[in-house]
Amino acid sequence: MLTGQSGWGRYLHFVSAWMVVFTGVVYVLGGLRARHFKEDLFSPQRPAKYNPIQRVTYIAVVFVLFPVMVWTGLAMSPSVTSVVPALVTSLGGQQSARTVHFVVAVLLVGFVIGHVTMMTFAGFSRHLRAMILGGEPSAAGVQT
Secondary structure: OOOOOOOHHHHHHHHHHHHHHHHHHHHHHHHHHOOHHHHHHOOOOOOOOOOHHHHHHHHHHHHHHHHHHHHHHHHOOHHHHHHOOHHHHOOOOHHHHHHHHHHHHHHHHHHHHHHHHHHHHHHHHHHHHHHHHOOOOOOOOOOO
């Protein structure tokens, strides 16, 4: 049985959470190394690659929502909070951590749905190709 009280669902959830942490750390380190955050998000002098709403959303997702998701996830783990009880006490207890974790999960799912929807209207295959191969998508679908 894969669901229910077997613990298998919690195990998969925990493993997938560490995959998100690992890829997030690699992403942030790569963004810092390439100066992506400084030049594309925080620099008012450069031509805007993103509009102000995109910048705020990008910063909120990468630097607020995902760290809060990890923090609240760790705060719900009895083995982690037995070593670092401040993780859960700073949130007001495990139920508060669970509530915040759920709200952030809903916000992240909403972000993904909105992001994929907007990308679909803007030319899904063209933008997907640009994300995988790098470069900017052009109107003709040719990489520049």
